[in-house]
Amino acid sequence: MLIFTLRRLNLFFFTMLVLTLLTFSLSFFFPGEQIVNLTGQIDATPEQVALIALDYNKHESIIWQYWSYLLHIFNGDLGISMTSKIPIMEEVLSHLPATIELTTVALLIAMITGIPIGFLAAVRHRKKTDNIILTVSMIGYSIPIFWLALLAILVFSIQLAWLPSAGQISLIYEIKQITGILFIDILLSDNPYKWQAFQNASIHILLPACVVALAPATVFVRLARSSMLAVLESHYIKAAMAKGLTTQQIIFRHAIKNAMVNVIRDVGLQFANLVTLAMVTEVIFNWPGIGNWLIQSIYQRDFTAIQGGLLALSSFIFIVHIFTDLIYAALNPIARGIKYGS
Amino acid sequence: MTLTSAGQLGFQAFIALLSVLLWGCDSYKVDSLSEKSLIYCSEGSPEIFNPQLVTSGVTVDATSKQLYNQLIAFDANTNEVIPSIAKSWHVTQDNKKITFYLRKNVAFHHTRYFKPTRFLNADDVLFSFNRILDPTQIFHDVSGGKYPFFDSVAFADVIDSIERINDYTIRFNLKRADSSFLANLATDFSVILSREYAELLIRSNKLEDIDTLPIGTGPFKFKEYRTGSYIRYEPHTAYWEGQSHLQQLIFDITPSNTGRLTKLLAGECDVIGYPIAHQEITKNPQLTLEDVTAFNIGYLGFNTTKPPFNDKRVRRAVAHAIDKQAILDTVYLGDSKAESANSILPPSSWAYAKDTQSVEHSPEKAKELLQQAGISKKFTIDLWAMPVQRAYNPNALTMAKLIQADLQKIGITVNIVSYNWQEFLRRLALGEHQAVLLGWSADHPDPDNFFTPLLSCGSAETGNNRTFWCNQKFERLLAAALNITDLAQRKALYREAQKIAAEELPLFPIAHSKRFQARKKSVQGDILHPFGGISFGRVEKQ
Numbered sequence: 077m078l079i080f081t082l083r084r085l086n087l088f089f090f091t092m093l094v095l096t097l098l099t100f101s102l103s104f105f106f107p108g109e110q111i112v113n114l115t116g117q118i119d120a121t122p123e124q125v126a127l128i129a130l131d132y133n134k135h136e137s138i139i140w141q142y143w144s145y146l147l148h149i150f151n152g153d154l155g156i157s158m159t160s161k162i163p164i165m166e167e168v169l170s171h172l173p174a175t176i177e178l179t180t181v182a183l184l185i186a187m188i189t190g191i192p193i194g195f196l197a198a199v200r201h202r203k204k205t206d207n208i209i210l211t212v213s214m215i216g217y218s219i220p221i222f223w224l225a226l227l228a229i230l231v232f233s234i235q236l237a238w239l240p241s242a243g244q245i246s247l248i249y250e251i252k253q254i255t256g257i258l259f260i261d262i263l264l265s266d267n268p269y270k271w272q273a274f275q276n277a278s279i280h281i282l283l284p285a286c287v288v289a290l291a292p293a294t295v296f297v298r299l300a301r302s303s304m305l306a307v308l309e310s311h312y313i314k315a316a317m318a319k320g321l322t323t324q325q326i327i328f329r330h331a332i333k334n335a336m337v338n339v340i341r342d343v344g345l346q347f348a349n350l351v352t353l354a355m356v357t358e359v360i361f362n363w364p365g366i367g368n369w370l371i372q373s374i375y376q377r378d379f380t381a382i383q384g385g386l387l388a389l390s391s392f393i394f395i396v397h398i399f400t401d402l403i404y405a406a407l408n409p410i411a412r413g414i415k416y417g418s
Numbered sequence: 419m420t421l422t423s424a425g426q427l428g429f430q431a432f433i434a435l436l437s438v439l440l441w442g443c444d445s446y447k448v449d450s451l452s453e454k455s456l457i458y459c460s461e462g463s464p465e466i467f468n469p470q471l472v473t474s475g476v477t478v479d480a481t482s483k484q485l486y487n488q489l490i491a492f493d494a495n496t497n498e499v500i501p502s503i504a505k506s507w508h509v510t511q512d513n514k515k516i517t518f519y520l521r522k523n524v525a526f527h528h529t530r531y532f533k534p535t536r537f538l539n540a541d542d543v544l545f546s547f548n549r550i551l552d553p554t555q556i557f558h559d560v561s562g563g564k565y566p567f568f569d570s571v572a573f574a575d576v577i578d579s580i581e582r583i584n585d586y587t588i589r590f591n592l593k594r595a596d597s598s599f600l601a602n603l604a605t606d607f608s609v610i611l612s613r614e615y616a617e618l619l620i621r622s623n624k625l626e627d628i629d630t631l632p633i634g635t636g637p638f639k640f641k642e643y644r645t646g647s648y649i650r651y652e653p654h655t656a657y658w659e660g661q662s663h664l665q666q667l668i669f670d671i672t673p674s675n676t677g678r679l680t681k682l683l684a685g686e687c688d689v690i691g692y693p694i695a696h697q698e699i700t701k702n703p704q705l706t707l708e709d710v711t712a713f714n715i716g717y718l719g720f721n722t723t724k725p726p727f728n729d730k731r732v733r734r735a736v737a738h739a740i741d742k743q744a745i746l747d748t749v750y751l752g753d754s755k756a757e758s759a760n761s762i763l764p765p766s767s768w769a770y771a772k773d774t775q776s777v778e779h780s781p782e783k784a785k786e787l788l789q790q791a792g793i794s795k796k797f798t799i800d801l802w803a804m805p806v807q808r809a810y811n812p813n814a815l816t817m818a819k820l821i822q823a824d825l826q827k828i829g830i831t832v833n834i835v836s837y838n839w840q841e842f843l844r845r846l847a848l849g850e851h852q853a854v855l856l857g858w859s860a861d862h863p864d865p866d867n868f869f870t871p872l873l874s875c876g877s878a879e880t881g882n883n884r885t886f887w888c889n890q891k892f893e894r895l896l897a898a899a900l901n902i903t904d905l906a907q908r909k910a911l912y913r914e915a916q917k918i919a920a921e922e923l924p925l926f927p928i929a930h931s932k933r934f935q936a937r938k939k940s941v942q943g944d945i946l947h948p949f950g951g952i953s954f955g956r957v958e959k960q
Contacts, residue, residue, distance in 0.1 A: 160645075233684035241684045242677065247648050247668045248455040269451050362677065 080405050080412045084398050095390055099383040100145050106379040114145065116156040116164070116380030154384035159376045164384035167369060172392065173256025174244060175358070175365035179350045181281055182288035183343070190293035191339055194300025198335075199327060201305060209301075213294035221353050225287045225360040232283055239283045242362035246280075249273035284361040288353045292346045296339065303338040307331045337408055344400025348393045453959050454665035456941065458952075459672045459687035461807075463645050466561060467632040469607050470550060473566045475808070475859065475951070479691070480649060480669055482606035483953030485527075486634035489518055489543065490604045494947050497863040499604050503538065503635065513595035513903055518543070520586040525656035526612045527639035531631050534614055538635055540588045545613035547580055557616060561629045567607040567861065570871040570882050571598070597903050601864040606950040610635060637662045637955035646671055663958040675807075682936055688959070689937040689945060691952070692809070699936045709755075710946045712933040713860035715762050715868065716810040718821070719925040720853050722887040726793065727852060730922055735787035736853075737777040737926040739828045740821055749817045750929055759927035761916045762858075762868050768905070769865035769912035774920050784828045798831040802846070802854040805836045809933045810857030817855055817928075847881030854884055860949050865912050869896050873924060887924035 103113040111129050112118055120128065129135070133144040148154075154164035197209040233241035244258055245251065251273060254261050262273050307313060308331060316326050355367025362368070366389055373381035405412045464477040467485065472478075491502040501507075504518035524538040549557045550565045551574050568574070576596050581589040592599065602608065615633040619625055632640050635658065638651035649669040653662040670687060672678045675694045681687040682705065683698070693699055699707045718740070720727035727733055742758055750756035760776040763769055788794075803818035804811065811817065815836065822832040837845060846854060860867045871877050874896060875888035892915055899911040919925075935946050943957035 229680060229684075234680060237683065237685055239684070240686050241680045242672075242686065246452075246686065247457055247650070247670055248451060248666060250642075250650070272451065 077405065077412055081402060084401055088394060088398055091394060092391060095387060096146060096149060097142070099387045100142055102383050102386075103379070106382075108379070113379040114155055114383070116158045116161075116378075118158050149387070154387070155380040157373070157381045158378045159373070159381070164381055164388075167381065168366065168384065168388040170253070170256060171364060171366040171369045172388065174258070174363060175351070175354055175367060177257050177259065178281065178285060178288060178358070178363060178365055179347070179354050181285040182354065183292065183346070183350060185285055185289040186293040186296055186346075187343065189289070190296025191300045191336075193293075194297040194339075195304050195327075195332065195335065197297065197301045198304030198308065199323075201308075206301075209297060213297040216290050217294040219290070221287065221291065221356050222360060224290060225284070225357055228283055228287050229360070240280050241283075244280055244364055245273060245277045249276060284357050284363055287361075288350065288357050291353055292350055295342070295346060295349075299342050300335065300339050304331060304335040306338075307335045310334075340407070341400070341404045344397055344404070347396045347400070351389065351393055451665065454663070455668065456664050456666070456688050456954065456957060456959060457668045457670050457686065458954070459670045459678045459681050459690040461671075461678070461692050462673055463671050464643075464649070466629045467640065467643075468561070468611070468629040469609055469951075470546075470565055470568070470611075471561055471629060473570075473607070473861075478606045478951040480951075481632065482609060482951045483636065483955065484638045484651060484667065485632050485636040485640060486609035486611075487524075487636055488604055488606070488608045488610065489520075490600065492604050492862065492947070492949070494944055497948065499600050502604075503543075503610055507600075509600075513597065514592045515589060516592070516599065517583070517587060517589045520588065521658060522586060524635050524658045525654075526615070526635055527633050527654055528656070529631075529633065529639055529641075531627070532612075532615050532618060532633050534612065534633075536614060538610065538612075539585045540582045542610055542613045543588050544580055544582055545616060546609065546611045547577075549611070550574075551577060551580075556620060557625060557628060560625045566882075567605065569880060570877055571602050571867075572870075572876055573602065595901050595903075597900055597908065598862075598864040598866040601862040601867070605861040607861065637953075638667050657955075659955070662955055664954070667954050682938075685938075688941050689935060691935055692807070693934055693936040696934070704939055705936055706939055707934065707936050708946055709932040709934045710948050711764065711766060712809055712931060713764055713767070713863060713867075713949045714810040714857060714930060715759055715764065715872075715927055716756075716808075716855075716857040716929045716931060717759070717762065717925045717927050718853060718855055719884045720923075721849060721851055722885050722924050723849060724852055726791075726797065726799070729791050731787045731791040732793065733923045733926070734777065735784040735791070735828065736825065736830070737923060738780050738784035738787065739824050739830075740926070741779050741824055742928060743779070744824075745817055745820050746929055748820060749811070749813050750931060751812075755934075756929040756931040759930050760920075762872060762919065762925070762927050763865055763912075763916065764930040767863065767865050767868075769909050769916075771913040771916040774916050777923070777926065781824075781827050788828065796829045796831060798833055799825075800835050800852045801832045802835045802842070802851045804839070804854075804856055805842060806839050808857055808859070809931045810859060810929070811855060812931070814855045821855075846884055849881070849886055851884070856884060862949055865908075866896065866900060869912070869915060873919060885924040887922070889918060889922060892918045892922075 103110050106113045111125065111132060111134055114132065115128055117124065117128060131144070133140045152165050154168070156163050157167055160167070193209055197206045200206045229241045232239045240246070249267065249269060249272070251258065251261050251265050251267065254264050258277050259274070262270055262277060267273060313326060313331060316330055351367070354365065355371065357363065358365040358368035359371050366385065370382070370385040370389065373385060460476065460479060462476040464480040465472055465474060466477060467481050469478050469482045469486070487503045489502060489504040490499050490507065492498070493500045503521055503524055505521045507516060507518045509516050520538070520540060520543070522537065526534040526538060528534060548555050550568050552558060576592050576594065576599060578591040578593045581591065583589055611628065612633045616628055619627050637654055637657050637659070639654045641652050642650040648671060651667040653664060655661050670681070672681060675692070678687065678690040679693060679695055679698070682690045682693070683702070693707065696707055699705050720733045722728055746756055746758055757765070761771060761774045801818050801821060803814040807813065815834070818832070818834045822834060825832050835851070836842065845851070858868065858872055871882055873883055873885065873887060873892065875893050877883040878886045878888050895911050895915040895918070899908045899915070902908060933946060937945070940960050941957060942960055945952045945954060945957060947953065
């Protein structure tokens with residue numbers, strides 16, 4: 077397990093190195109002064125620019141420049157936003173939790189719906205139910221997310237007026253930001269309307285989370301289905317059948333647990349996909365997450381924010397991957413034998 | 419108990435539990451909170467919280483009637499000047515001395531950043547106007563030090579002095595008679611600030627706070643603002659006209675037109691500004707669409723100092739070539755939303771001249787005029803189209819394209835130019851353009867508010883008059899009209915002025931538009947006004 081962990085950390089280290097190299101080089105490729113792109117100090121006087129250049133070792137070789145860039149990152153200094161003048165780190169920390177919240181809820185919805193349906197399809201293998209489930213999941217997987225999001229707004233917000241179309245919570249509730257995760261902040265707040273705020277936040281998250289969840293849910297359906305099929309064909313299931321256990325007993329006692337192991341592993345792999353889907357959804361639902369913020373930054377040519385946002389978002393996805401890998405390895409001893417990250 | 423009844427009981431218990439979970443144990447509170455909170459979805463972020471410093475509609479909407487009061491105000495129905503902070507006033511025979519008697523017990527906002535110790539008095543009025551007039555006053559240069567509305571009406575040139583007679587009496591001594599003076603004081607820009615708050619800010623050396631953390635006497639007080647997201651207001655409990663029925667007033671900043679519409683339909687906004695898809699709103703039984711004929715004008719302005727538009731024949735030729743009806747139908751979406759303009763004054767103004775000749779659509783006449791002007795070969799002009807949406811011109815780019823097609827027919831190639839709004843205005847003031855699509859919303863019903871800012875020589879100097887047209891005869895008429903109070907005489911002078919403007923055509927009037935607003939039926943009370951910003955002071959939810 078130790079070697080496995082070390083290998084993963086090693087992989088993390090080098091990937092991060094490549095990532096920082098990429099963001100560092102981006103500052104040269106963007107139009108304008110490199111040092112300004114890197115720090116976001118667009119209103120600085122020539123003297124201030126000279127000071128910043130000194131701070132970033134601009135007069136030294138490129139290697140040193142890169143090194144001082146890394147040092148700044150390690151100190152949590154990603155520069156300031158060219159448009160809002162707020163430190164990028166602060167922006168990231170205030171927007172990332174909303175994305176985490178959305179993706180987590182979406183992941184939960186995808187798992188709760190996708191996995192049981194997949195198991196059901198496997199149990200009813202090659203029957204009508206199986207075919208219907210496969211067809212529906214194929215359609216669900218193929219729908220472009222932006223279209224689905226707009227459709228969902230049209231039906232559930234505009235036509236039926238059941239669910240809100242934008243934002244994280246109604247503005248009538250004032251919730252102080254403590255952790256950034258809105259649901260936790262609501263529970264921590266001393267607002268007398270806490271409970272209503274909680275409900276309001278719940279109905280706000282429902283539509284975007286379901287939209288984000290659809291594609292991963294269909295993936296889970298197919299994963300759960302094939303994993304369950306594999307388990308059902310294994311020898312110990314056959315042995316259990318031979319012992320005369322009922323189908324229910326076999327499935328609930330033996331099959332589900334073993335089939336789950338394989339599914340869990342792919343949950344982590346789905347995460348990058350989920351964040352990408354969330355970015356598009358955030359824009360359409362005006363969700364105050366990091367994806368929405370990053371896309372706005374691209375619109376506004378906020379180069380510092382683009383670099384910082386990319387770095388933060390990709391390292392976040394990477395960290396989640398490594399965590400799921402570690403959890404999987406902890407659960408499944410066989411996996412520890414696989415030395416290289418996937 | 420039978421098995422079924424036990425099952426039923428369980429089911430009922432389950433439903434009860436579910437409803438408790440869904441609606442909470444104190445559901446009466448949620449009703450009261452959303453019933454007493456009003457969300458207005460606005461189209462943009464205010465630049466600052468003091469309307470003295472800007473003329474932008476977004477800022478005036480968000481601040482003036484919510485946070486502040488003026489000495490006097492306009493009656494929304496009759497357009498007459500009515501008392502506000504001043505309970506009465508007296509104008510001398512020569513129209514040069516105006517004395518205001520202030521109301522007592524007018525309280526300023528009590529907030530986390532300022533706790534007033536006294537009621538409003540003459541010092542506050544003096545302070546508020548001195549900020550604009552007196553360059554030596556410490557706050558004069560704070561937040562840019564520009565007072566565009568007051569500059570445009572030459573406020574400083576009119577006032578000789580402001581005298582504090584006693585705590586509740588203040589007198590304005592004018593250098594010359596100005597019959598639009600009272601109207602200027604009643605606009606959304608002439609707000610009264612707190613001198614006590616200013617003194618506190620001097621002591622704590624945070625002068626800018628006067629414009630960003632506002633203190634006024636209006637029906638609401640400032641609570642929180644996040645640029646691009648929202649503004650949060652609380653009711654001013656000690657408001658002199660009586661506390662608002664709302665517990666919260668929130669401006670939800672939603673720049674996208676479709677976004678605002680969606681939020682209204684989904685019930686997330688109670689009121690939205692500048693709605694689109696009017697049919698969608700009118701057919702929804704829970705919503706109402708309101709409109710008010712705004713005092714505004716959308717026009718095509720010619721830079722009269724630059725060729726080819728320094729020749730009035732070319733200006734007239736262009737006007738003849740433009741198919742105004744097509745513009746009204748396309749850009750303003752039909753007659754219901756705007757009326758064709760003949761003069762810069764809207765027909766509802768008392769000074770409107772009914773007999774103003776309109777320029778008919780006739781490409782032949784246009785060609786003829788061009789020939790007369792000695793222009794035979796084809797030429798290119800730059801037409802500047804404003805990049806933002808305004809009631810007086812909802813889509814300048816489309817309008818520019820229509821004009822481009824019209825002018826092509828008489829051999830003029832149009833090159834459409836646009837910059838971002840700040841840059842656009844800056845370059846316009848420098849006179850870099852040849853022709854521009856722009857407009858004007860009046861701040862008060864006095865006709866002078868159209869003539870002086872748009873076409874006077876004085877505002878040509880400041881760059882506010884985008885045509886840079888300066889006609890001495892026209893100028894004399896405007897000055898004479900300001901000097902007298904007799905309505906009939908003023909009317910005659912303004913008619914004469916409109917005749918000159920129609921003859922010389924420094925700008926080609928296109929349309930007077932309406933301002934629209936959509937709201938839930940549960941929201942009661944007047945919000946829209948024919949000029950100036952919106953007001954939520956008298957709004958209730960049912």
